[in-house]
Amino acid sequence: MNMTVPLLDLKAQYAAIKDEVLEAIHRVVERQGFVLGPEVDGLERRLAEYCRTEFAVGCASGSDAILLALLAHRVGPGDEVICPSFTFYATAGSIALLGAVPVFVDIDPVTFTMQPGLVRERAGECTRLKAIMPVHLYGRCADMAAFVDLGAQLGVPIIEDAAQAIGALDAQGHRAGSRGSIGCFSFYPTKNLGGIGDGGMVTTNDPHLAERLRKIRVHGERTRYYHDLIGFNSHLDSIQAAVLNVKLRYLDGWSTKRRQNAARYDGAFAAAGLPGLVTPQPPTGMASHIYHQYVIRVPAELRDALREHLRENGISTEVYYPVPLHLQECFEYLGYSEGDLPESERAAAEVLALPVYPELTVEQLDFVAGAILAWLREHATAQPAPAS
Ligand SMILES: Cc1ncc(COP(=O)(O)O)c(C=O)c1O
Structure with missing residues (x-):
């Protein structure tokens, strides 16, 4: 038997929802409003509800979501952040971009996620530990109960790299991205919830963090041209949000x-x-x-x-x-x-x-x-x- 099996077939997905997607894009183009706006607001509301968090803040990519989370927690030069080594580059690359030090910890061979016991050991050797970043690799949650406990004991936030895990439940039935201080998601086209280009989202239950995240993604602005914080440009495009609003239903x-x-x-x-x-x-x-x-x-x-x-x-x-x-x-x-x-x-x-x-x-x-x-x-x- 001869058959072709691609790793992913986005054309098959598109064929099933084409009319809805094109209509959603059309609405944005007709309005000529392309940055943030009502589609992004709507997606943030729906995503927060879906992830069972208080807040969700859209941004330009999953990599930016991690950068935003680190900046919101004031991670800077010389700070240490524990993360796995067996993950996509952006997990540690975002830490290093800020001049902070990724401290790599080994994975559990069954779950492919960081071993909490080893994280505890490594944390004991750190002198400037600022955060711990488990990754829910392949769509399976890390041992969040253990990480949340450990974070509370050490007094450091748990930032969840949930780029691959939207909608996954952990062993206690909590959604990926809902138990750490901030959850980071990617809407890269190949993700389970993928846009038609780059996109990302951060989730949190902390109103102060949500406010910081919202400011940092728009150059730290409080209002137009008044800058409270050092931020950068990480908008989620309206067209991406419009498409993601359609896809979220599926x-x-x-x-x-x-x-x-x-x-x-x-x-x-x-x-x-x-x-x-x-x-x-x-x-x-x-x-x-x-x-x-x-x-x-x-x-x-x-x-x-x-x-x-x-x-x-x-x-x-x-x-x-x-x-x-x-x-x-x-x-x-x-x-x-x-x-x-x-x-x-x-x-x-x-x-x-x-x-x-x-x-x-x-x-x-x-x-x-x-x-x-x-x-x-x-x-x-x-x-x-x-x-x-
Ligand atoms: C584990 C992990 N972290 C971060 C990212 C970065 O997301 P993005 O490609 O949207 O920047 C990805 C995306 O592949 C990922 O798989």
Whole structure:
């Protein structure tokens, strides 16, 4: 059987909601008001309600959302911020851009999120700890109960990098971005809630932080040309907000479809019981995974060959992320070396993200699972299963 399975098919999503999207864009263009405005206000209201927070503040990207959160907490040169190394660059890049120091902590190999016990240890070695930033990687929440406790004990805010996790629930049933002091979201087009360009949002329950965030995103202005704070330009475009207002109505349905797709992969992989293939563990307690990514692990020496084999068979996959941040050239000055964060390094060598987007057909899912299983049966029999 020949089939093409892209990693993501935004055209399929667009086809289903095209009329609504074009109408929403048309309204903005007719009004000729392109920056912030009623669409952004409406999205902020809806997003705050959706994330179960008091406030939401739109901004230009997920990266800016993190910058805004750090600035709102007055993070500056020489301050330390604990974050994972196994994440997208922007988590730590935003810290470093402010002259602050990203302090990298290893992940739990099952959840791919920072280990609270290791964070506590590292925090004890810090002299200028200003914040802790867990990342809800792949759409699964970090152990927020532990981080909220730890933050309270240490007297530092927990900033949630929830860029990949909109709508996910943690083990106590709280939404991503609702328990930390600030939650940071991305509307990059490939996200579960994606715009037609860049966009981002911060959430908080603290009215003072909300006010600071609102000012910082408009050059620190109190009113036009009167600047209380040092800020920068990080507007959410009206057109983005208009499109996101439409898409938000579909988000839960899309996340449900992603969970169903993940369950189909889980079933196929579990039935095969192949050593060497590790699939995502189902979340525990009241947690709910939104499967921004469905990520398997295979032995490091096989991963790239499997990926190439799938590509030759029309199946697109991706490696999020091939180099953990503590080993990136740009962070060499921090002085980390190989072996410092073994779980992050092992994950970088073993992970493979499979297509899991909502519009996938059962035939496509079975084709992907079948192709992986057939190849691994041939190549992975003598490989030990990665411990997890
Ligand atoms: C974990 C994480 N943090 C931050 C970001 C930055 O978001 P953006 O691309 O909207 O700037 C992303 C986006 O890929 C992300 O995945």
